[in-house]
Amino acid sequence: MITYEVYEQEIQKGNVKKGYVFCGLDEELIKDGINLIIKREVAEEVKELNLIKIDGMNTSFDDIMNACETMPFMGEKKVVIVYRASFLQDKSDSSGTKIYNNIKDYVLNLPPYTILIMYYLLSDKRDRPNKNKKLTTLGKTLPIVHCDKLKKDKYLKKVSDIFKEKGKQIGRVELSYFCEKVPNNFDIIKREADKLISYCDSREIKKEDINLLISNSNEDDIFDLVELIAIKKVDKAIDIMKEILYKSDQHMLIISAIQKHFLRLYEMKCKLIKGKKVEDFMVEYRLPQFVCEKLVTQTNRFTEKQLAELIRLCVKTETKLKSTGIEKSMEMEFLLINTLTVKK
Missing domain, CATH: 3.40.50.300 (P-loop containing nucleotide triphosphate hydrolases)
Known part of the structure; x- marks a missing residue:
């Protein structure tokens, strides 16, 4: 092989x-x-x-x-x-x-x-x-x-070639930043490159454009994890958790990201109840329409009470992770298992 x-x-x-x-x-x-x-x-x-x-x-x-x-x-x-x-x-x-x-x-x-x-x-x-x-x-x-995944230099060159084939140059700094933001999957990379090229048109691509159009790959993982929590598929959520930890062995950052995601869903839930629309979230959070639409769809999978309880579970887990002598990965799995007990 x-x-x-x-x-x-x-x-x-x-x-x-x-x-x-x-x-x-x-x-x-x-x-x-x-x-x-x-x-x-x-x-x-x-x-x-x-x-x-x-x-x-x-x-x-x-x-x-x-x-x-x-x-x-x-x-x-x-x-x-x-x-x-x-x-x-x-x-x-x-x-x-x-x-x-x-x-x-x-x-x-x-x-x-x-x-x-x-x-x-x-x-x-x-x-x-x-x-x-x-x-x-x-x-x-x-x-x-x-x-499998390409080595860094090969990976950067191949992504650069994708932009060149589409008739667009991208600077070295912007290229590295783009590669950090997208998942290591060339189907996704080509689609995200197309999106960037169309958005920037004839001008050069800037980091601000990449930030606006492309969410962090970790953010996508967190979104998928929360989606599995919503439909009670905790076993698959645990698999995604392990993949996230494999890519970035930083338990505190990950629990913080999950907590932040639930907080945003809770905020959006409260504002949706008050009549806010996708267009309002686009302005408030400075996110593209498709991202806001995805978040609203996910928000509708939870009740306000569920989201409040899920945030409390995250805070409790974060406190435990700060203690010494704790098996951190096990605590993260317990968090996901405990989401099953959260009632509507």
């Missing part, structure tokens, strides 16, 4: 194999990796004929084999992409297992003119491809590319 960086270096050297299996959480990063091969091996004028894409969730082995066996048209190579190939997941149904077993044997003797690329998406951050026995077996024949 190789990293995205190693794979990229190999392609740049012209060392292209007969096939690849990609896996990861970030589908856009996987697609970017696949495009490196397409640009190198398939001429633009014959792309429609020599580039075949197959839905891996709705296919058969015969579909894949027939695509691979067909000769390329006016070119030396053709690329066959099987996207979202669910049959590569460690656990699959009988149909998926049958496809995998056939593919496992078939890739041993791929036609010399075909590059077969397959990929599947990991279910979450705890899904480890090196534990997948199917990949271990396929890895003896095809390179397995794990598209």
Whole structure:
């Protein structure tokens, strides 16, 4: 199994194999990796004929084999992409297992003119491809590319290239700040870049623009966590809590952020009762409309009494965290479990 960086270096050297299996959480990063091969091996004028894409969730082995066996048209190579190939997941149904077993044997003797690329998406951050026995077996024949987080320099360059491809320059300071604010997910990064470019139009991008349009990734995590509390899915809320702590092992800052979020929801709840609208919150909190709309929707999931009690729970937990000899992560989990006892 190789990293995205190693794979990229190999392609740049012209060392292209007969096939690849990609896996990861970030589908856009996987697609970017696949495009490196397409640009190198398939001429633009014959792309429609020599580039075949197959839905891996709705296919058969015969579909894949027939695509691979067909000769390329006016070119030396053709690329066959099987996207979202669910049959590569460690656990699959009988149909998926049958496809995998056939593919496992078939890739041993791929036609010399075909590059077969397959990929599947990991279910979450705890899904480890090196534990997948199917990949271990396929890895003896095809390179397995794990598209995990890029190293800082590579990450910054790739994000910078996204702005350049869209015809927009971004300063080094602003680029670093942008990367700190957005989640490490290229689908989200591209959408946030589009938003910034449209907003700034012909002028240069400033930090103030980034602050206005993009919330902190931690803020998004806190929003998701509170949403799970609202629908009583505490087990999933605990998973998100662990991910937040993994990224930033600062319990006091996180409990403070949760408390602050509940306080804002409480304020908005009181003001909504008095007749305030989304437009009023946009002015008061200096937030974009879509952010205020999300907050109002979440506010409506709680009663005023619930929000007051949730704030009290946060204060109580914060006090405990300041004590010595406390298992902080456990206290944070207790907080989430105790939210189940909060009545409307």
